Amino acid sequence: MSPRIKYECSCVECKLKTLFFDKVETSQLELVCSSKIEHQYQKGEFIIREGDFINDFIYLKSGLVKLTRQTADDKEQILSFAKPFDFVSLLSVFSSKRYHYSVIALENTSICILSLDDVKKTILQNGLFSLNLMEKLSEATDNIILDNLEIKRKHLRGRVAHVLIYFSEFIYGKKTIQLPVSRKEIAEYIGMTTENVIRTLSEFKKDGIIRTYGKDIDIVDHERLKAISQHG
């Protein structure tokens, strides 16, 4: 366990303040902020372990993570990916004692840890905060559900295309990216085998839809990839 470093309260200036503290006056912020802990994780480290008790309210400051769970037949299954402003400790936080999933850093990641009790106290005291938080919760879970539905309705090629577009458009916002996940992780996300993910990427390459330089992927024919994602 790496050391937990406690900083001065900087929530007031933090960009992430807009996430759910937007409408909270500075004075109200103090309670939540006073218990705040920042923490850094290296690529591959566990931030949350499935089964852990939920005592904290966690959100991403920088980096990228995957949410993953162990299935009954002992395989990994990826629920979703999350970047800053997406939520992290969203699922279950208010309805379960323990996490139903693990959170693992895909890049070097830093998070803010608030005491869940303090957040709950703030909810009790501050209606605007509650409403704002509810909106964020609702949006985050909505996105996970809709994304999983989209994946479910598509076939292998469409699913792989979907993931490429997801990282290119939503995570990095550019066409040349370094995929932050392995082929195996893509497979765990879309519910196909690793071999078939690799094969599909090879096909996309052969068809001139993408180019790869080592770990880097360049989306050459964005239109075509999008079409594949839509239909197939």
Place this chain on the structure above:
Amino acid sequence: MSPRIKYECSCVECKLKTLFFDKVETSQLELVCSSKIEHQYQKGEFIIREGDFINDFIYLKSGLVKLTRQTADDKEQILSFAKPFDFVSLLSVFSSKRYHYSVIALENTSICILSLDDVKKTILQNGLFSLNLMEKLSEATDNIILDNLEIKRKHLRGRVAHVLIYFSEFIYGKKTIQLPVSRKEIAEYIGMTTENVIRTLSEFKKDGIIRTYGKDIDIVDHERLKAISQHG
């Protein structure tokens, strides 16, 4: 459009009060309750249409519904089913202007319609209500996500078994049930073709796992069905 019948405020005695008004004093309940409208739907009727503006906060009083959406390739896709105490207008309510899905009655169903604005006002005023509501929201969306993940990791037989167990255990709580959905709807839920759902049910029947009398289904070998559901 059938007429909207307005009743006296009976929320105080309503069993569903426990759903989210549990910790709300009667006096506070008046605001939300005064705008309450009850409404009945026949099997097959739309309660919510995908794309509709979200003005209401809706929950089930009795009956059973499906949440469904239209995919880009113009097929129906079922997100989940909901019975009373499950949430209905849960997704998107706090984060979107329009519904991302339709809600359709599978049985005769009655709902309570509250003004979303009034619910929001209550959130602003009543912290306990907010926290309680957040727990319900969190639980409902969690269940949808976990259920969809379970389905995603299973194969045809496991998925069909999953649905049978879902209706038998969670919806009706008995082994002899009248399936409230068609084979086509099961297919739309689990992401397989109608033919294969029918075939699989025939196999279960042939293997002595279930018996069917017209629309009724009797789960004979619950253990075996559960094993099929687990592994796939």
Place this chain on the structure above:
DNA sequence: AGAACCTTGTGATAAATATCATAAACTGAC
């Protein structure tokens, strides 16, 4: 540098699922 391990990659084959065709049973409208 080498050993052990993991990721990527490719091919052959097996298994699962979709598609197409056809028909009986049921349902609603007239």
Place this chain on the structure above:
DNA sequence: GTCAGTTTATGATATTTATCACAAGGTTCT
């Protein structure tokens, strides 16, 4: 009651995906 449309049902075939087998390239540890 009959017609049209839908649901259930089953079989044959095509397509998609998984499994198995093997190899090259990377990474980590020593």
